[in-house]
Amino acid sequence: MGFEQAWLTYTKKTDYSDAGEIRIIYADVKDELVRNSVSELQRALKAFYGKEPILQPDSENKNNGSGKIESIRLVLSEGRKAEGYLLTGKNGEIIIEASDSKGILYGVFDLIRRMQREEPLENLEVLKEPGMPLRMLNHWDNMDGSIERGYSGESFFFKNNEVLVDDRTVTYARLMASIGINGVVINNVNVKDSATYLITDRYSDKLKAMSEIFGGYGIKLFLSLNYAAPVELGELDGADPLSEEVRRWWKDRMKIVFDAIPNLGGFLIKADSEGRPGPFTYGRTHADGANMLAEAVRPYGGLIIWRCFVYNCRQDWRDRKTDRARSGYDNFIGLDGQFHDNVILQIKNGPMDFQVREPVHPLFGALMKTNQMLEVQAAQEYTGQQRHVCYLIPMFKEVLSFRTYMQKEMDTVGDIVSGKAFHQKNCGMAAVANTGNDENWTGHDLAAANLYGFGRLAFEPELSAEEIAGEWIRITYGRDEQTERTLLFILMNSWPAYEKYTSPLGIGWMVNPGFHYGPNVDGYEYDRWGTYHRADHLGIGVDRSHEGTGYALLYHEPNASAYDDKEKCPEELLLFFHHIPYTWQLKTGKTVIQHIYDTHFEGVEIVDEMVSRFEKLHGKLPEKVYERVTARLAHQKEHSREWRDQINSYFYRKSGIPDEKGRKIY
Ligand code: GCV
Numbered sequence: 001m002g003f004e005q006a007w008l009t010y011t012k013k014t015d016y017s018d019a020g021e022i023r024i025i026y027a028d029v030k031d032e033l034v035r036n037s038v039s040e041l042q043r044a045l046k047a048f049y050g051k052e053p054i055l056q057p058d059s060e061n062k063n064n065g066s067g068k069i070e071s072i073r074l075v076l077s078e079g080r081k082a083e084g085y086l087l088t089g090k091n092g093e094i095i096i097e098a099s100d101s102k103g104i105l106y107g108v109f110d111l112i113r114r115m116q117r118e119e120p121l122e123n124l125e126v127l128k129e130p131g132m133p134l135r136m137l138n139h140w141d142n143m144d145g146s147i148e149r150g151y152s153g154e155s156f157f158f159k160n161n162e163v164l165v166d167d168r169t170v171t172y173a174r175l176m177a178s179i180g181i182n183g184v185v186i187n188n189v190n191v192k193d194s195a196t197y198l199i200t201d202r203y204s205d206k207l208k209a210m211s212e213i214f215g216g217y218g219i220k221l222f223l224s225l226n227y228a229a230p231v232e233l234g235e236l237d238g239a240d241p242l243s244e245e246v247r248r249w250w251k252d253r254m255k256i257v258f259d260a261i262p263n264l265g266g267f268l269i270k271a272d273s274e275g276r277p278g279p280f281t282y283g284r285t286h287a288d289g290a291n292m293l294a295e296a297v298r299p300y301g302g303l304i305i306w307r308c309f310v311y312n313c314r315q316d317w318r319d320r321k322t323d324r325a326r327s328g329y330d331n332f333i334g335l336d337g338q339f340h341d342n343v344i345l346q347i348k349n350g351p352m353d354f355q356v357r358e359p360v361h362p363l364f365g366a367l368m369k370t371n372q373m374l375e376v377q378a379a380q381e382y383t384g385q386q387r388h389v390c391y392l393i394p395m396f397k398e399v400l401s402f403r404t405y406m407q408k409e410m411d412t413v414g415d416i417v418s419g420k421a422f423h424q425k426n427c428g429m430a431a432v433a434n435t436g437n438d439e440n441w442t443g444h445d446l447a448a449a450n451l452y453g454f455g456r457l458a459f460e461p462e463l464s465a466e467e468i469a470g471e472w473i474r475i476t477y478g479r480d481e482q483t484e485r486t487l488l489f490i491l492m493n494s495w496p497a498y499e500k501y502t503s504p505l506g507i508g509w510m511v512n513p514g515f516h517y518g519p520n521v522d523g524y525e526y527d528r529w530g531t532y533h534r535a536d537h538l539g540i541g542v543d544r545s546h547e548g549t550g551y552a553l554l555y556h557e558p559n560a561s562a563y564d565d566k567e568k569c570p571e572e573l574l575l576f577f578h579h580i581p582y583t584w585q586l587k588t589g590k591t592v593i594q595h596i597y598d599t600h601f602e603g604v605e606i607v608d609e610m611v612s613r614f615e616k617l618h619g620k621l622p623e624k625v626y627e628r629v630t631a632r633l634a635h636q637k638e639h640s641r642e643w644r645d646q647i648n649s650y651f652y653r654k655s656g657i658p659d660e661k662g663r664k665i666y
Contacts, residue, residue: 003440003625006175006448007476010047013118022053023071032216033101034074037108040174041072044112069094069121072111074104083182083218084129087111089121102182102218106130106459109178116475128460132418134344134373134428135458136183136222137176138268139435143187143194149379151386152436152443157186161194163206168437169213175441177217179455184219185430186210189270189307191226196233198223199253204260211263220265222305227269227289228277229253240282241292250296258300266303267293268346273310286310286331287338294340303426305373306339308332308347308363315530323542323549324530325351329362337369344371344426349399351551352531354382354432355508356390356499359563359573362554364413365404371426374399374417378434378450382508383498385517386434386443388636389610390498391491393453393465400461405556414461429458444632445625448476449491466492483620490610497610501603501640502647504596506576507533507541510647518639519646533575537654539582540592541575552577582655596651597659600644607633607640 003009022045026038038055045053056071070092080086080099085107088095096107110128114121140148141155143162156168176184187195197203211221230236230249240246258264271278271289279289290306297304311327328351339345345367350358354377364372376396383390400414407421415421417429431454435441442448453468469491473484502519503510509531512520524531534542544551545564552563562568566578571586582593590598611633618626649666652658659665 003445003622005171006441007452007472008171008175008178009476010044010112010116011478012050013048013115021051022049022069023056024053025056025071025073031101033105033218036174036177036216037074037101037105040105040112041108044115048115072096074108076101076104081129083180084127085110087124087126087128089124092122094121094124105177105218106180112178113471113475117471118479130180130459131414131461132428132458133425134183134430135181135455136185136373136428136430137181137378137433137454138185138189138224138375138430139433140188140190140379141186147436148188148190149377149381149432150436151380152434152441152447153438154436156435156437157210163203163210165206165209165213169210172435173214173217173219176219176455179452180459181455182218182220183222183265183430184214185222185224185268185305187224189224189268190274190276191224191270195224196226196229199225199229199257200233201256201260204257208261208263211261215263221261221263222265222303223267225267225269225293226277227271227279231277238282239277239279241279241284241288242282247292247295250293254296254300254302258297258302262300264300264302266297266305266342268305268307269293270307270309273307274313285335285338287335290343291338291340294343298340298342302342304340304343305346305430306343307375308345308361309353309375311530313530314528317526317528317532320534320543321549322530323544323551325544325551326549326554327351327530329366329554332363333366335370336367339370341371342426344373346373346375346430348375348377349396352508356383356495356503357506357572357576358508359506359576360399360402360404360413362551364402364416365406365411365556366554368406368422371424372416373427374413374429375432376429376454377432378447378454379432380434380447380450381432381516382511383495384636386447387517387632388498388639389444389446389490389494389633391446391453391465391469391494392450393457393468394492394495396454396457397465400457403559405559418461429454440625440628445629446487446491446494448472452476477621477625480620483617486613486617489613493606493610497603497606497640499603500599500606501643504575504599504647505541505571505592506573508576509533519643521647521650534579535651535654537656539580539584540651541579542577543579544577548579582651582657591657593651593655593657594660597648597661597663597665600648601663604637604640604644607637611637 024041072094075097077097083102085098085103087107098104141157143158145154145159147155214221228239230239270276272280290304294304308328310331311324347361347363351361352358380386402413404411410421417427419427434447449472452472456468473487477483509524510521512518513523553560563577569577580592584592652665
């Protein structure tokens, strides 16, 4: 078994005998979503119990009260929130009630999850409403089939500049629907070459077909857009957002696009960032650019998701005043309140770029009158590239629970992006996807926990990282205590371990430039990207206090004062905010340099423990999965030593201060 169905691998339940012969009753519900809900149930029930359920497309209740599950009734009724559902189980009858077919679909997948986990279904009463309106995946897939920051093979959306629509599209849509994803951007935000033509008739038939498959699973198809499309398609000389000609061009273009692909959700745009074109070329603002596009898609209910990842990528490393961390804030804060209501600003979780540890982006809590989405990265660009295990849900949870103090209550990032803080409906969470055409979707089998976990978290933000991991383990690999304990240990320790053996105290960026894998302390130090550690023989860290770049003061109190003050700064971010001597004493009583040495040894020890625990799962997991994970863990074990030794040796040589414990440092 290759795990191409990932967590939707339905296996026979041997000791789960709650069910007898089951009827699926789906009176008065007939659209594609409900048809898919019914067939998903059929598929699961058949696999669990070895026999076909009976389909009964009418409302007559044949339940005889034997105490076993006899019917599953799907009911559309008024009164529930959009996409929400009520799942009840009583006297052998399970009812999924929802106000829309998406709610039915999500309720069905919830029920299947419970069955996969062999949970009791009698006397069940669960009401669920999604915690975030938009729960999106952003694929960075290129039309030649490559994937920017892809670590799981090639694209399954594109190949040789063609759009692919096949069985994998359907399996993908099923998987995503099962975790509540309702929007998917299929192409890279760096839109070039053929991808610019995704808004022409060259690709519209295939895109329409894909959007219909997605639609049957409650997912809107989105595309990334090239801001300079009118120029690059050879139709206009410029793309000034205030030019009448340009505005007309986009309106006409959007009519063509939405006529051809009526299910399209809208567009994601990376503008004036890392060489991509944008309104700055014409002396205009991001609001000018975004609003022009928003007007063009408005007649079709379209959304414009505009990224805030805007910074100067041609910085001079000698310049200590310009601070990349400030740039998102500086570029957008003055525009708060100027965006149309079908524009959403998409903000990365931190101000730099998906490092293993960053503070929360200061735009959260600063923007008060603008729709906002949180962008996280499930693709492990800087967190081990799916060769190392690094379960990121604990990090995403930390971000969501961060208090911005922008108002007395409802002030966390989660409150903002769920729409609770400002009563917005165009908001939510997006993850850069970690998938590819590898049989198991995510390269590392354990990286599927990040994909699964992201969707579950966006739907139910109150779930803990541990609950999500436990759920994923059980539905993917079945009920076995040792498997659960072991995989939970590995997942829950993986982010802390990765942080320990790579990047101390929030400093980040000590990776090989370009491909971002493996240690290289000075890799980015004398470069143009604005990503420095500023280490010398006395200390390390970037002064972002009021004496330095002033970045710390972008936050509301009490965060600003805490970040600004070396003594009060949360230590996991100390070197992000301050330049600190190696001899500085941390709250543990250790010096910074000793902390660096210790954490690097500890991180490796945790990996060793993961490896030895995992070995004991032989025979408990599908052989292929066991082999794949074993191979990746072996690499991680070796590579974590490389990290440890390079980082420790670098700082030992730089500082001249020996390890108190006399361990081998080179
Ligand atoms: C898609 C980082 C990545 C780029 C990525 C960019 C972005 O710089 O390294 O590969 O481009 O972020 O988020 O736009």
